[in-house]
Amino acid sequence: MAAILSSHPPNQASVRAAATNPSSHPAHQLTLSSRPALPLRPRTRFPCVQCIYRPDFSGKGAIGSNRADWLSTCAILSSKVAVSKKQEETDKPVPGDGDSNKGVSGDEAGGKLSPVVSAVNGHISGSATLDLVPICNLPKALTISDLSPAPMHGSQLRVAYQGVPGAYSEAAAGRAYPNCEAIPCDQFEVAFQAVELWIADRAVLPVENSLGGSIHRNYDLLLRHRLHIVGEVQLPVHHCLLCLPGVRKEYLTRVISHPQALAQCEHTLTNLGLNVAREAFDDTAAAAEYVATNGLRDTAAIASSRAAELYGLQILADGIQDDSGNVTRFVMLAREPIIPRTDRPFKTSIVFAHDREGTSLLFKVLSAFAFRDISLTKIESRPHRNRPIRLVDDANVGTAKHFEYLFYLDFEASMAETRAQNALAEIQEFTSFLRVLGSYPMDMTPWNAPSSPSSASSPSPPL
Numbered sequence: 365m366a367a368i369l370s371s372h373p374p375n376q377a378s379v380r381a382a383a384t385n386p387s388s389h390p391a392h393q394l395t396l397s398s399r400p401a402l403p404l405r406p407r408t409r410f411p412c413v414q415c416i417y418r419p420d421f422s423g424k425g426a427i428g429s430n431r432a433d434w435l436s437t438c439a440i441l442s443s444k445v446a447v448s449k450k451q452e453e454t455d456k457p458v459p460g461d462g463d464s465n466k467g468v469s470g471d472e473a474g475g476k477l478s479p480v481v482s483a484v485n486g487h488i489s490g491s492a493t494l495d496l497v498p499i500c501n502l503p504k505a506l507t508i509s510d511l512s513p514a515p516m517h518g519s520q521l522r523v524a525y526q527g528v529p530g531a532y533s534e535a536a537a538g539r540a541y542p543n544c545e546a547i548p549c550d551q552f553e554v555a556f557q558a559v560e561l562w563i564a565d566r567a568v569l570p571v572e573n574s575l576g577g578s579i580h581r582n583y584d585l586l587l588r589h590r591l592h593i594v595g596e597v598q599l600p601v602h603h604c605l606l607c608l609p610g611v612r613k614e615y616l617t618r619v620i621s622h623p624q625a626l627a628q629c630e631h632t633l634t635n636l637g638l639n640v641a642r643e644a645f646d647d648t649a650a651a652a653e654y655v656a657t658n659g660l661r662d663t664a665a666i667a668s669s670r671a672a673e674l675y676g677l678q679i680l681a682d683g684i685q686d687d688s689g690n691v692t693r694f695v696m697l698a699r700e701p702i703i704p705r706t707d708r709p710f711k712t713s714i715v716f717a718h719d720r721e722g723t724s725l726l727f728k729v730l731s732a733f734a735f736r737d738i739s740l741t742k743i744e745s746r747p748h749r750n751r752p753i754r755l756v757d758d759a760n761v762g763t764a765k766h767f768e769y770l771f772y773l774d775f776e777a778s779m780a781e782t783r784a785q786n787a788l789a790e791i792q793e794f795t796s797f798l799r800v801l802g803s804y805p806m807d808m809t810p811w812n813a814p815s816s817p818s819s820a821s822s823p824s825p826p827l
């Protein structure tokens with residue numbers, strides 16, 4: 365019989381400490397390894413007023429006793445600094461994110477480029493007087509060292525996603541939960557933790573793309589964390605090539621974006637004659653933000669048209685994905701599972717492993733489903749991190765080293781159906797570990813559905 369493998373929750377004590385007192389929590393306490401394979405260029409933040417939330421600070425003149433007060437104070441401070449900056453053009457800007465001990469860091473808040481960022485990594489920058497869209501009022505991404513709760517907006521559902529505003533994940537969050545408050549997170553792991561720590565109610569994270577394949581990191585995190593899949597969203601991904609206003613294709617020496625987006629547009633870029641350097645970024649919108657905030661006239665970003673709007677970029681080429689059937693599948697995650705039903709198409713996601721030699725595990729598992737006429741929609745294998753190699757000794761021929769895997773499988777049936785329950789009961793007999801990640805309504809939205817968060821309809825009732 366299968367045993368339920370124990371999960372490895374993150375160090376919640378240290379994360380909680382960061383949540384209650386972010387200013388005292390050094391970012392190096394938790395190190396994460398969710399970076400894509402390509403080297404990531406450090407992001408330069410748009411010059412912006414920084415307020416540090418200090419829940420323990422209640423002295424006279426304190427900013428406020430909760431994060432809502434704190435954020436509105438930020439907005440007021442931000443506008444004051446913008447006004448006073450216009451009057452004091454001679455003030456020297458302070459680059460970077462600011463000192464955590466200060467309530468406000470001196471930067472340009474009005475959206476004009478600082479001379480300090482006029483040359484970045486040897487790339488040509490725009491004029492310091494470029495009239496870019498001010499992006500200070502966009503929500504700042506949660507980080508592992510600042511998992512402090514966002515303000516509550518009445519009954520609005522808070523949905524964590526990885527990336528910054530304008531990312532496809534934000535659109536997926538809006539599609540899954542219309543009218544939600546989308547909470548940007550700088551890493552997938554942070555989105556998981558935001559839900560676990562009740563900072564967010566749900567997370568919406570990509571698991572696979574029709575052209576680029578699986579997002580392996582999220583498969584690993586699904587197992588490491590204890591959240592449940594409560595729904596899915598299949599988002600058509602329509603990429604644009606974005607650059608500063610006035611920039612022409614011939615000026616470009618590099619294209620930056622999320623590695624998945626770069627992969628999804630590879631042939632089109634080549635066909636456009638853009639055999640220039642490619643560089644990986646945390647997410648598509650962050651790449652657009654980077655071009656805008658640094659005034660880079662030799663760099664284009666692959667991102668959404670919404671990112672173009674948010675960061676004041678022009679669309680140089682539209683629909684540059686290599687295939688129009690470019691769809692990313694996101695899963696909706698919650699602390700509690702939903703009750704599976706049978707009155708609409710459901711999908712169930714499981715993960716399993718086995719530890720016995722010589723058993724044709726996969727054949728048996730697939731047969732258990734085929735025998736009951738249950739369709740499989742996805743199978744993925746990941747290294748078994750707890751026991752990556754199994755040694756099989758044979759005195760005559762030596763030692764065979766078998767790699768061990770965890771298998772993730774999606775099938776088209778609800779756990780409320782007897783055939784699904786029987787299939788899993790059978791599978792339990794020859795697996796050493798089996799976990800149901802979730803049983804949830806399938807996204808049945810037609811292909812050409814709108815993909816912008818504002819106009820999109822929900823694939824299923826919010827769960």
Ligand SMILES: O=C(O)C(=O)C[C@]1(C(=O)O)C=C[C@@H](O)C=C1
Pocket residue numbers: 526527530531532533534570573579601622624625646647648649692
């Ligand atoms: O970078 C973004 O905008 C994302 O939302 C991430 C992501 C991904 O992880 O695959 C999502 C959809 C696109 O396929 C490209 C990138």
